[in-house]
Amino acid sequence: MKKIAFILFTIITSTILSQNNQKIISGHIYLDSIPVQDVHIINKKLDIGTVSNENGKFEILASKNDILIISHLNIEFKEQAITDKNISTKKINIFLDSKNYMLDEVVLERKKGIFEIDKDILPHNGPIVNAKTLKLPYANSKKPDKDNTVEIESGLSFSVVGLINALNGKTKQKKLLRKLKAEDKNIKKIRQYFTDGFFVQQLKIKRESINPFIEHCISKGIMNLFYKEKLLELTSVLIDNSKNSPYLIEKENTRVTQK
Incomplete structure (x- = not known):
């Protein structure tokens, strides 16, 4: 009884395939001549699908002019039509392109130092912070006299005393x-x-x-x-x-x- 049921199923399936000219197509998925695994292949007309193996190989039921939808996370989406040649040879090779991701524009801002104070969060009536309030050792030091300071056209200024010490000491x-x-x-x-x-x-x-x-x-x-x-x-x-x-x-x- 089981043998009779199997024979009937085979005859019915063959009849349906012959009427619709559907065949099992064997194919390969390539990306730059390299086989690609885990690519999803879906027959849009029959709403059936499969996945490529480690050699990029897959098999799917299809007829002439059926559209295969090929998709993968890192590969561009593609649609491939089944031709007479694919039906007669029962083979198809599909070549894909890698997916390019467009990143949003990024604006780089100037790095802030650890001592930089944000004016927006600085309290208006907060305590005054300077060398004297912090009791630093140089808090009471005086600025050098203007007569002992030399300015050049570029805007740079330096102490005459410091310059002489440098020439006589470390520079020598x-x-x-x-x-x-x-x-x-x-x-x-x-x-x-x-x-x-x-x-x-x-x-x-x-x-x-x-x-x-x-x-x-x-x-x-x-x-x-x-x-x-x-x-x-x-x-x-x-x-x-x-x-x-x-x-x-x-x-x-x-x-x-x-x-």
């Missing part, structure tokens, strides 16, 4: 520090290039006096020769300056012998 210290760093860098370059053996064995300079000797030779312009790669001239200058140098090993020995 910074310049001296930069000079010492530059000299130290130059000494390292010369010492690395010639090695200590050259100064001790060839020039007979005491090892502990190599740096003072190089510093003396830098004043003779050896760095200019070094950067221009005039190494023969540089070597000649070092040899000439080592002949009567107070840093020679022989001179140290001579002093010891005289004593």
